[in-house]
Amino acid sequence: MNARSAEAGSGADVAERLTGLVQALRSHGVRIGTGETVDAARALALLGFTDRELLREGLAATLLHGTDQRPVFDPVFELYFPRGVGAPGTGPAKRDELRDRLAAALAANDRALLARLAAEAVDGFGGYGSSPGSDGWSSYQTLDRLRPQTLLARVRDSLREGGGETGFADRLLDDEIRGRIEEFRRLVGAEARRRVAERRGRDEIARRAVAPTADRVDFLLAGRTQLAELRRAVQPLARKLATRLAARRRKAARGSIDLRRTVRASLSTGGVPMRPVLRRRRPARPELVLLCDVSGSVAGFSDFTMLLVQALHDQFSKVRVFAFVNRVDEVTGLLVHGAADADGLSARIRAEATLTGWHGSSDYGVALGEFTQRYGDAVGPRTTVFVLGDARTNMSDPNLPAVRQLAERARRVHWLNPEARSQWGTGDSAAPEYAELVEMRECRNALQLGALISRLLPV
Amino acid sequence: MFTSVDDVSARLAETGYLASPAVATTVFLADRLGKPLLVEGPAGVGKTELAKAVAEIAGADLIRLQCYEGVDESRALYEWNHAKQLLRISAGRDETWDAARTDIFSEEFLLPRPLLTAIRGDNPKVLLIDETDKADVEVEGLLLEVLSDFQVTVPELGTITATRRPFVVLTSNASRELSEALRRRCLFLHIGFPDAELERRIVRLKVPELDTALAESVVRVVGALRAMDLRKVPSVSETIDWARTLLALGADTLDETVVRDSLGVLLKHQDDVLKASAKLDLDAL
Numbered sequence: 001m002n003a004r005s006a007e008a009g010s011g012a013d014v015a016e017r018l019t020g021l022v023q024a025l026r027s028h029g030v031r032i033g034t035g036e037t038v039d040a041a042r043a044l045a046l047l048g049f050t051d052r053e054l055l056r057e058g059l060a061a062t063l064l065h066g067t068d069q070r071p072v073f074d075p076v077f078e079l080y081f082p083r084g085v086g087a088p089g090t091g092p093a094k095r096d097e098l099r100d101r102l103a104a105a106l107a108a109n110d111r112a113l114l115a116r117l118a119a120e121a122v123d124g125f126g127g128y129g130s131s132p133g134s135d136g137w138s139s140y141q142t143l144d145r146l147r148p149q150t151l152l153a154r155v156r157d158s159l160r161e162g163g164g165e166t167g168f169a170d171r172l173l174d175d176e177i178r179g180r181i182e183e184f185r186r187l188v189g190a191e192a193r194r195r196v197a198e199r200r201g202r203d204e205i206a207r208r209a210v211a212p213t214a215d216r217v218d219f220l221l222a223g224r225t226q227l228a229e230l231r232r233a234v235q236p237l238a239r240k241l242a243t244r245l246a247a248r249r250r251k252a253a254r255g256s257i258d259l260r261r262t263v264r265a266s267l268s269t270g271g272v273p274m275r276p277v278l279r280r281r282r283p284a285r286p287e288l289v290l291l292c293d294v295s296g297s298v299a300g301f302s303d304f305t306m307l308l309v310q311a312l313h314d315q316f317s318k319v320r321v322f323a324f325v326n327r328v329d330e331v332t333g334l335l336v337h338g339a340a341d342a343d344g345l346s347a348r349i350r351a352e353a354t355l356t357g358w359h360g361s362s363d364y365g366v367a368l369g370e371f372t373q374r375y376g377d378a379v380g381p382r383t384t385v386f387v388l389g390d391a392r393t394n395m396s397d398p399n400l401p402a403v404r405q406l407a408e409r410a411r412r413v414h415w416l417n418p419e420a421r422s423q424w425g426t427g428d429s430a431a432p433e434y435a436e437l438v439e440m441r442e443c444r445n446a447l448q449l450g451a452l453i454s455r456l457l458p459v
Numbered sequence: 460m461f462t463s464v465d466d467v468s469a470r471l472a473e474t475g476y477l478a479s480p481a482v483a484t485t486v487f488l489a490d491r492l493g494k495p496l497l498v499e500g501p502a503g504v505g506k507t508e509l510a511k512a513v514a515e516i517a518g519a520d521l522i523r524l525q526c527y528e529g530v531d532e533s534r535a536l537y538e539w540n541h542a543k544q545l546l547r548i549s550a551g552r553d554e555t556w557d558a559a560r561t562d563i564f565s566e567e568f569l570l571p572r573p574l575l576t577a578i579r580g581d582n583p584k585v586l587l588i589d590e591t592d593k594a595d596v597e598v599e600g601l602l603l604e605v606l607s608d609f610q611v612t613v614p615e616l617g618t619i620t621a622t623r624r625p626f627v628v629l630t631s632n633a634s635r636e637l638s639e640a641l642r643r644r645c646l647f648l649h650i651g652f653p654d655a656e657l658e659r660r661i662v663r664l665k666v667p668e669l670d671t672a673l674a675e676s677v678v679r680v681v682g683a684l685r686a687m688d689l690r691k692v693p694s695v696s697e698t699i700d701w702a703r704t705l706l707a708l709g710a711d712t713l714d715e716t717v718v719r720d721s722l723g724v725l726l727k728h729q730d731d732v733l734k735a736s737a738k739l740d741l742d743a744l
Contacts (some may be wrong), residue, residue, distance in 0.1 A: 031639070033643065035643070036643070039492060042492055046488065046491050046492075047464070047484065053480055057480060057481040057484040057485060058484050058485070058488055060481075061481075061484065061485040061488055061648055065639065065643065065647055066499075066647070067499055067500075067633070067649045109655075168712070168714050168715065168718060171740065172679050172682075172683045175683060176679065176682070176683075
C-alpha cells in the first residue's frame with residue numbers, strides 16, 4: 001500500500017471521495033440511488049484499500065446496473081481513486097532505459113508493470129510548462145517522445161527468440177503486440193488525465209473528459225470506434241423489439257368476448273352460456289416501409305440507419321426499404337437475411353441503386369415526389385412508413401403535396417430526424433413544414449431510438 | 460460463507476471454477492451484503508456454472524428456476540394441487556363446507572415451485588434464476604417481492620418469510636432490458652471473456668490431456684477471432700470444445716488444415732467462417 005491510498009483510507013475523506021464519484025457518475029446519466037451508495041460504502045469497508053482492482057470491481061458491482069455503463073465508470077474511478085502519484089523510488093527515467101523496460105513488459109504482457117510504466121512515462125515525459133497556471137500533463141507529448149508503436153519489431157524478435165515458436169499461432173503475434181501497445185497508450189492517456197484532474201479539480205474533469213455511453217452518442221457526431229459500439233447497441237434492439245411485439249400481439253388476442261358465437265355455443269346447454277367464446281383476432285401483420293436518406297450529410301446517421309434497417313428486415317417479414325439522395329430506388333432486394341454487415345450494405349446500395357441524378361446532394365422534394373409516383377402502391381392503409389433523414393432540402397422545393405399524399409395513404413407516417421429539435425428550421429431545413437404534415441421526432445442517439453421504435457411500431 | 464476475496468477464488472477453484480478477480484469480488488460482496496447477484500454476459504462464459512460452483516462450495520441445494528416466455532406465478536412460486544383437492548373433497552362427503560375449505564387449502568395440497576422452495580426450510584440454498592431476460596415483465600414484478608424481502612404471500616396461508624436467506628444468482632443474456640427496479644435490488648456482475656492467462660488455465664483444467672504449447676496456441680487463436688468483427692465470437696465453452704476436438708483429432712500442433720477443418724466448432728455462422736478464414740490466411744496454402 002502506498003502513501004496515497006493509506007491517506008485515502010481515513011474516514012471522512014473516503015465518504016467524500018465516494019459521494020464525489022457517485023455525483024460524477026450521475027452527471028453522466030448513470031442512475032444511482034442512495035441505497036446503492038450505501039452498499040458501495042459497505043463494500044469499501046469490506047474490501048479495504050489494499051487492492052485497487054478489487055475495490056474497482058466491488059464499486060462497479062454495487063453502483064452499476066448494466067454493462068454499457070462500464071466505459072463511463074472506469075475513467076471516473078481512475079480520477080477519484082487514483083493509483084499512487086509517481087512511481088515509488090525512481091526519479092525521472094532516461095528515455096532509452098524506459099523504452100527497454102517497456103519492451104520487456106510488452107513481451108511479458110505484464111499488465112500491472114505496464115500500468116506502473118505508464119505512470120512513470122507521464123511523470124518523466126508528459127509534463128509541460130513551468131509557471132503555475134500554464135503547466136500540465138500531456139499524454140500526446142508522452143507518447144510522442146516514447147514512441148511505443150516503434151517497439152513492435154523489437155518485442156516480436158525478443159518473443160520469437162525466447163519462445164522459439166514458429167507454429168500457426170505465430171501469425172497472430174503482430175496483432176497481439178499491437179493490442180498490448182494500444183493498451184499501454186490507453187493507460188498513458190488515463191494517467192495524464194488523472195494528473196490534470198489533480199491539478200484542476202477532479203469534479204470538473206470528471207464532468208467533461210469522460211466520453212458518453214454508446215447509446216447517448218449523437219449519430220451525426222459518432223466517430224469510428226463509437227459507431228462500432230453503436231452497432232453493438234442496435235443489434236439487440238431489433239430482437240428485443242420483435243419479442244415485445246410478439247408479446248403484445250399475444251396479449252391483444254385474448255380478452256374480449258365474441259357475443260354472437262357465445263350465444264350460439266350456449267344453444268347446446270339450453271341457452272346458458274357455460275363457456276364464453278373469446279373473439280379471435282386476425283393477427284395484423286406489420287407492414288413497414290422505410291424511406292432512408294443516405295446522402296453524405298447524414299453519413300453517421302445513415303450507417304446507423306442501415307444497421308436498423310437490416311435488423312428490422314431480419315425480424316419482420318413485410319419490410320420494404322427505399323433509399324434516396326435525390327432519386328429514390330428500392331433496395332429491399334439488396335438486404336440479405338442474417339447478414340449484419342452495415343458497411344457492405346451501404347456500399348452495395350451506393351453501387352447498385354440509382355440514388356442520384358445530375359448532382360450528388362440530397363433533394364427531399366424530388367425524391368419524395370418520385371417515391372409517390374413510382375412506388376405509391378407500396379403504401380396502403382395498413383402500412384407504417386418511417387422516414388429517416390434530416391429534412392435538409394438544399395434550398396429546393398420541399399414538395400409538401402407528396403408528403404401529404406403519403407400521409408393520407410399510409411396508416412401512420414413517422415419521421416425520425418437525427419438533428420436536435422433546436423436546429424429544425426435553421427438554414428435549408430424544411431423540418432417544420434414537414435412536421436406539420438407528419439409526426440416528426442428527434443432521434444439523435446440509440447437511447448432515443450430504442451424508446452421511439454418500441455412506442456411507434458404497429459402491432 | 461467466505462472469509463475474503465482470495466478465499467472465494469481458492470474455493471471456487473477447488474470446484475473447478477476459475478474465477479477472475481471481478482467474479483470473486485462480486486461473489487464475496489453478494490455473500491456479505493446479502494444481496495442477489497445479477498450476472499450478465501455472452502452465452503458460454505460460465506454464468507450458470509458460477510451458481511453451481513457456489514452451491515457446491517456451500518454444500519447447498521441448488522434450486523433452479525429456468526425462465527422462458529410465458530413462465531408464470533404457478534410455475535415460479537406455487538400451485539394448488541387441484542387433483543388432490545378434488546380427491547379430498549369427494550372422500551369426505553359428510554363434513555361441513557368450512558371444514559373442507561380450511562382443509563383443502565393447507566400445506567398438504569400446496570405444490571411449492573422454485574421461488575417458494577428457496578425461501579422455505581433451514582438448510583442452505585442457492586437459488587438460480589436462469590435467463591431472467593426470457594421471462595415476461597409480470598414475473599419480474601413477482602421477483603421483486605421475493606428478492607427484496609425474501610418473502611412470499613400465499614393468500615390462503617399468509618406470508619411466508621425466509622428463515623435463512625438463499626444465495627441468489629440471476630443470469631441474463633440481455634435479450635430484453637431488465638427493469639430498473641430489479642437491477643436496483645441486485646449486485647451487478649458482467650462476465651466477459653477471460654484474459655488469455657485465465658483462459659489458458661481454464662483450458663488446462665478442463666482438458667488436462669492437451670499439450671501445454673497447443674493449449675497456448677488455442678487460446679491465442681480464439682483471442683484473435685474475438686478481436687474480429689464477427690456475428691458470434693467464440694465463447695469459453697467453445698474454446699474448451701475446440702481443445703477437446705483437437706485432442707480427438709490427434710493434432711499436436713496447429714496448422715492451416717487443422718484449423719480450417721475444425722473452425723466450425725468455434726464459429727456458428729458460415730459468413731463468420733469465411734471472414735475468419737480470410738483474416739487468418741487459411742486459404743493461402
